[in-house]
Amino acid sequence: MPFIGIDSVLLTQQFPRPFRQPISRKGLLGIGVETSNLEQFNEAYSKSLTELFKQNSHEIKRPVYCAREIAGILGFETLEEELAALSAFKDSLLPAIEKVHLFYTFIFGLKEGLVSIYGQSPNYVRIPLTSQDKNVQDFYDLISNAYPVLCAWELRQYKNASTLFLDNFQGRVCPAWLELGNAQDILAYYKGDQCNKLISAADILLRLIKIKMIPNKACFLKPEIDKISGLFGNKTQAYFIGKQCLNKITPHVPSRMKPHHLVKHPVAYLVKENPQDDGEESIIENSPLFNEVIKKINSDGGCAKYFHPDDDSREIKEGDQMVPFGKRGDQIFEKLKRARYPIEKFS
Numbered sequence: 001m002p003f004i005g006i007d008s009v010l011l012t013q014q015f016p017r018p019f020r021q022p023i024s025r026k027g028l029l030g031i032g033v034e035t036s037n038l039e040q041f042n043e044a045y046s047k048s049l050t051e052l053f054k055q056n057s058h059e060i061k062r063p064v065y066c067a068r069e070i071a072g073i074l075g076f077e078t079l080e081e082e083l084a085a086l087s088a089f090k091d092s093l094l095p096a097i098e099k100v101h102l103f104y105t106f107i108f109g110l111k112e113g114l115v116s117i118y119g120q121s122p123n124y125v126r127i128p129l130t131s132q133d134k135n136v137q138d139f140y141d142l143i144s145n146a147y148p149v150l151c152a153w154e155l156r157q158y159k160n161a162s163t164l165f166l167d168n169f170q171g172r173v174c175p176a177w178l179e180l181g182n183a184q185d186i187l188a189y190y191k192g193d194q195c196n197k198l199i200s201a202a203d204i205l206l207r208l209i210k211i212k213m214i215p216n217k218a219c220f221l222k223p224e225i226d227k228i229s230g231l232f233g234n235k236t237q238a239y240f241i242g243k244q245c246l247n248k249i250t251p252h253v254p255s256r257m258k259p260h261h262l263v264k265h266p267v268a269y270l271v272k273e274n275p276q277d278d279g280e281e282s283i284i285e286n287s288p289l290f291n292e293v294i295k296k297i298n299s300d301g302g303c304a305k306y307f308h309p310d311d312d313s314r315e316i317k318e319g320d321q322m323v324p325f326g327k328r329g330d331q332i333f334e335k336l337k338r339a340r341y342p343i344e345k346f347s
Helices: 038-055 067-074 079-096 139-144 147-157 175-180 197-213 222-235 243-249 279-285 288-300 327-338
Strands: 003-017 020-035 099-105 114-117 125-128 163-167 186-189 236-240 267-271 303-306 320-324 343-345
Touching (some): 003 099, 020 139, 020 147, 038 197, 067 079, 067 197, 079 197, 079 222, 099 147, 099 222, 114 139, 125 139, 147 236, 147 243, 175 243, 267 288, 267 327, 279 288, 288 303, 320 327
Parallel strands (some): 003 163, 267 303, 267 320, 320 343
Antiparallel strands (some): 020 099
């Protein structure tokens, strides 16, 4: 049975204009990496990643990294240097990939540049397709975090029956989400690009494509998409999720998607000492303990996330573990155990 790991990114381009504010333009990209032999792919991924680190004089310390971490650890000084390294990784891994599914969304020809959302609720409103004001949420912002599931929906339109591994997604309910239903062959991974090798590969290939597309004003036109597809030889299939799909991908109610039933357990819940301190996440994810967590959770086929008591306490399942990073985490773990939640402390 084929497996496809899917990740996505919001692509934002800035084009300067003489004596005026630069023009900001957005689009969405998704990559699905497909294999029929997951064990063989995982071995090839490990070999390619080890080679990448070795060639850049670094030791690999855990089995999975996302593209952002690779750039930070290997310390690329220029985009050209990063592009060369990612291209080498791609060339090494490509023989183990059966197909690269490339999804892209760039809406044009829209009257007044506005999109109607929440049309089946009293919250109906029209929002800009794109906004030059960072404080104004536009349509691309609205759906960007849900794009992995929109890519999954598009695949299903082509009767693709693969098991899908999706990087964690969130967003407002839209018809595409409802049409997927309670599919048993779709799995969502928190921190998927740091926990799952197939999703990580999609993330790394996305970074490679993004670097090439950002300076190109015509990057979303079909001839340019065909050129980008050429990076993967004849293994690429492209999908345009455009204006014709708006009635499916646009949220029609403001309710949030609830994908908990798709989450791949076991989950390693990471507990910050200070939930308001975003900088603590960098300390955690650069730590030897985090490396050990990723090793364990990857071998178990699960994922990891930062613990939020209100939501996550409802979803704890047998086999899940808690990883405290201070006294607060220890206290939360003791409360959960006293309340007989089926969770253990990571060791």
